[in-house]
Amino acid sequence: MSRMPRLPFPAFVGILVLLSFFAPRGECASGDYARFVNPLVGTRNMGHTYPGATVPFGMVQLSPDTGRPPMYDEHGNYMAEVYRYCSGYQYDDSTIFGFSHTHFSGTGHSDLGDVSLMPTCGPLQLEPGDPSRPGSGFHSRFRHATETAEPGYYKVTLDDHDIEVELTATTRVGMHRITFARDEEAHVILDMMADIYPYPGKNVWTFLRVENDSTVTGYRQTTGWARTRTVYFVLRFSRPFRSYGHERYDSTPYKGFYRQFDQDHDFPEMAGREIRAHFDFDPMPGRPLLVKVALSCVSTAGAMKNMEAELPHWDFDRVRREAREAWNRELGRVRVESLNDDLETVFYTALYHTMLAPIVYEDVDGHYRGLDQNVHTSERFTNYTIFSLWDTYRALHPLFNLIQVDRNTDMIQSMLAHDDQSVHHMLPVWSHYANENWCMIGYHAVSVIGDALVKGNRGVDLTRALTACVATSEVPYFDGVGEYVQLGYVPDEASPYSVSITLELAYDDWCIAQLARLAGDDGLRSRYLERAASYRQLFDASTGFMRPKQRDGSWRDAFDPLSTSGQGFIEGNAWNYSLYVPQDVMALVELLGGPGQLEKYLDQLFTMELADEHIAHTEDITRDGIIGTYVHGNEPGHHIAYLYNWTDRPWKTQERVRKIMATMYGSGVDGLCGNDDAGQMSAWYVFSSLGFYPVCPGSPRYEIGSPLVKDAAVHLENGKVLHIRVQNQGPDSVFVQRVEVAGQPLTRRYLTHDQLVAGGDIVFFMGSEPRDDW
């Protein structure tokens, strides 16, 4: 049972869900899987998802922005409030400031919010205003009752202006349908100062040109999480504006001969750090104004090409329909029958969230801006960006290895291109619009590559990939790697996250060893297997935990295995992180004292209470996302529930994962207990719902959990269909009694990749009593 309050979600989706109640289950009769998706899931508090319009892996994410939090207070102190706005939208807000074209989904940090459009009417207001004072700026109040969010479509009414805004998108073009109700002058504000996660100096440069009476081109360059990021665009209105202008808000001591112009009115060149432009129209009550905004990675000329190729027409409904069809094609790769509609919504929304990142990052002609800021052309692949790899190597890319093999190949090619362009000769850590933002730890691209190649991906050149992985792992100034190689661990003095880094590098190095094995390079394999054993260096037998070690080999004092802060870990404490040896759980079990000790350890982890002091100052941990000391919102624990498979009580895995699915996910706006993290949280749910999970990407194993679906048909890219059939499924029927694969009983606690991609039937026989004898 879900502890999520059942929140009202859009009427349209509601009706569809209602209709689906009468549809035959198992395979969605109409093929309209999109009707089960609620894009508002996760938009309250910590989910950091956005409700707007996008297509699968689309470069445009067109969505309302409800918050304008200052990053620093008047005393210059950092304000945590800004963290809430990673996706630009918070459900509890009642104010919209604009509809911008780029949004991260579920990240724990932000950026983007580019090219924000806000329609208003009546007297022009160029200041956003104070949301607590309606009418104080161009913002508008809105009510969720007017809101519709569907895959590829979003609608809301701006109450203060009586304007209905509808949004849809192609891969590279966002489309607005704006219907003004009042017989007043209409405006569209192009707010180039709008930032998600603003801070002083973030906007580096803005360049705008009014090309003709209905077309604007331009770009914005920002710094911040991405240091040198530029988004190019072309914007086209369906009817000519009557007048236009802009205000420049940065100080401009030097104007040169531009001073001869009235630059504020109808002057087609605008450039500066901080600019808001406005386009004014005669009243047009009831007659919609359409706006198309094409983005480009490269140039305004590229944006123009993108618009011409993807959206040459003005048929909003067609774009909306095609976006939904695109979603249905992708969602239809996994056709599930759930116990009820609510779970169907949770499942398909999770599946939806797994396809919002990475995003396509190239123009229709294959041009994209590379890490070196030069323009490159993708040869025989599609270039992607937004690799939040510390999150997504765990389950998202493994999910792609199952249902998005071609795209995952392109993503790996994109990583290799990134590596080619990297001045460090490194694969991406967090690839971010032609930037590396270095977010989090480890070099987990090697896991993504290792997982793909181990699982038989033929689209990636092994030699090139292995070379890139090895080079990536040998950059001494990165993240303590120099000392890690030298000492066998990252010393406490080198990083506040020394233990987390050591454990994750050890795992990554194991992945490199797998690639070396595939390449037949025994020497390399041995070297990396040795590095992969580095976790042993940090296991402190006296406390039974992984623990920060100093350069001289001594343990650091003042060790608190419960605290998440200042203990050598990142987004986790020693209790959770000590279990992070996915590459050799058997060895970990030995260190911990055997399967019985592991079971006790896990029992304690899932039951003991974490004091507030232990989670203070740590992002992405809320009471909602915690079971005992287990924190589902933090990725380092995502494999933990499955570790009971290495004890004598694998049923506890089954119990735990069902508990987590029931309590940490929901169909409402707070249906995510923590950041969705570019799809990782959702990918965990998709796997777990199907009954298995990749505890160790790079290995072909998927640990058996407890399926939540009643039935699933996974349509593989090899043309085969994997059927997961669950017998005796039910809310209390969480325990696996036995499993049959292709008619044969499964005698292990895991499935292999070969078993999955062979297609055919995997049958789970469920019961309400634990069974450990299969």
Added chain:
Amino acid sequence: MSRMPRLPFPAFVGILVLLSFFAPRGECASGDYARFVNPLVGTRNMGHTYPGATVPFGMVQLSPDTGRPPMYDEHGNYMAEVYRYCSGYQYDDSTIFGFSHTHFSGTGHSDLGDVSLMPTCGPLQLEPGDPSRPGSGFHSRFRHATETAEPGYYKVTLDDHDIEVELTATTRVGMHRITFARDEEAHVILDMMADIYPYPGKNVWTFLRVENDSTVTGYRQTTGWARTRTVYFVLRFSRPFRSYGHERYDSTPYKGFYRQFDQDHDFPEMAGREIRAHFDFDPMPGRPLLVKVALSCVSTAGAMKNMEAELPHWDFDRVRREAREAWNRELGRVRVESLNDDLETVFYTALYHTMLAPIVYEDVDGHYRGLDQNVHTSERFTNYTIFSLWDTYRALHPLFNLIQVDRNTDMIQSMLAHDDQSVHHMLPVWSHYANENWCMIGYHAVSVIGDALVKGNRGVDLTRALTACVATSEVPYFDGVGEYVQLGYVPDEASPYSVSITLELAYDDWCIAQLARLAGDDGLRSRYLERAASYRQLFDASTGFMRPKQRDGSWRDAFDPLSTSGQGFIEGNAWNYSLYVPQDVMALVELLGGPGQLEKYLDQLFTMELADEHIAHTEDITRDGIIGTYVHGNEPGHHIAYLYNWTDRPWKTQERVRKIMATMYGSGVDGLCGNDDAGQMSAWYVFSSLGFYPVCPGSPRYEIGSPLVKDAAVHLENGKVLHIRVQNQGPDSVFVQRVEVAGQPLTRRYLTHDQLVAGGDIVFFMGSEPRDDW
């Protein structure tokens, strides 16, 4: 006789000049015309030339920067001091701050100074320091005794560090040869904060990558005179640096995960607004360090291509030799024999200065950044930038029409490309590295185009050119054009320069009429001839001057025809500007009351004293550049001395131009009486030295003056040679007795373009007595 003090100029040039004394005159026997060039001419005070290394029309201008003037004082007041540093170099300085790769020649405003390198030794200093306190920073004192400046080569010793720096260049690559004397750690500082004409916020973004142990790539984006300007480069050292680092001087509230790195030391990514990097080398006394810096308009990849294509080797002397050869090829287009070596230096230095702008602005593959900030490819032309057209339409482009026809064609193609890319659909006013800085008034590109086409240029498409010219002249918000068309003049209320603008637009419109005539479009021709008569609207018969008129048709009160400030004129007063009707001097003569009145007017102009109050607050006017009220440093007067040809005393033209040549030009560092203005002042000299001047570009006429050369052979691109032979030339023999063209006596006071390009002989017979009867 020159009133210029004969200043010491470099020994090397001195010796060459000395040697040349014994060389046969007329044709330079060795073909080494470069030996007559003194790049230091104009480097003191107002000339605004730079002494560094460049090739003809080269994209790289590698030159020392001696000043770091603040633009604003502590009270925020503008400091005129900064104006002195338009070229980065002032002869009276004794401190060098670095050697940067881009410089304007002779402009009255500045920008550039990109990619500044400064070698130092001993302890690293990253602050430039105070020039009044030696050792307070990385700057160094220098003495002119150690300085050599030749076409394509510059040398100086940095006394504070005992470092000899030599510079040379190809079109797109600058090369440094740095010889350290001391057995100390050596550094090269890459100062990305160095700006000529700095002001708060000028540096928008800098991006640097250390690609390997000896290669750096990057770019800098600035705002200012050019609003959105980016210069890309690659820098390569001839030996690996031992270490490197950088300091970022702008505030960086947000570091993100970059905080894990020691970014200051050996970290290959650097980005920010204000950055200085340093590269450190082991001591290498006596063994030169070579540095190559290739620029690009487009990208660091483009810069790399430019380096590979133009300068793949490390042979400094070869580059220096080839640069000199390139200069000799261009200088050799006009082979003169002068009365003495000093005049030879003045002439060839002037000719040299006519080939420093416009500059090539495209990469070796033809890619360049356009006005729309997109990357374009030049199809069948070479793209140029730096069109200081208000200056250069007068004599520089007409000179190109004679001796650089192909390049002038490319320049016009560049202007037409600019027009294609212009959001205003306008030809350039002041084209500036993919920017329009709108400097000065008028749309004089139409004059350049008109002049070329009238003079038979076959490389420009007439229809396309005419269309662009007409569109350019019809942008109502530009420079009062809307009211100019409506009222027939720019009203005083519309611009502080209303009279200057009206007069110059009228002239420009006459040029468009000439194009319409060529195109056979009589209607268009009539329309533009009508506009070309607009000057009549502003002639105030009651005062006898052009005068600001108000919207209601009344003259503005408080009119002071002597003042250059606030009287409706720019860089000039009513006395000078009232003579600006080059397109119809006959009509002007009538307005003024006939030839006798014009003569009186001119006599008075050249003799009356201008009070200090009349020239205060006006740039580019100094006592040095004034004869009476005639200001040679200001372009609007450049035709004035030739106007005596419309009186009964043409010998006064001859007297005046000889006087101007003798007193306003010299062979020493203060050999220019005002800004060279991208070559316009020098082009005036080149024409006048040859004995004729294009008073009205767009007409095929060249007014006869008084040649200063003894003999000249102009090698035309049509393969013909125009010989100008001067009989009885001498310091006092300034009066033309008669002229013979192809053996026939000239019966008019002007030559035509056809006469010049036919080649053959033009013989001036000179005498010391005025003769007006030819």
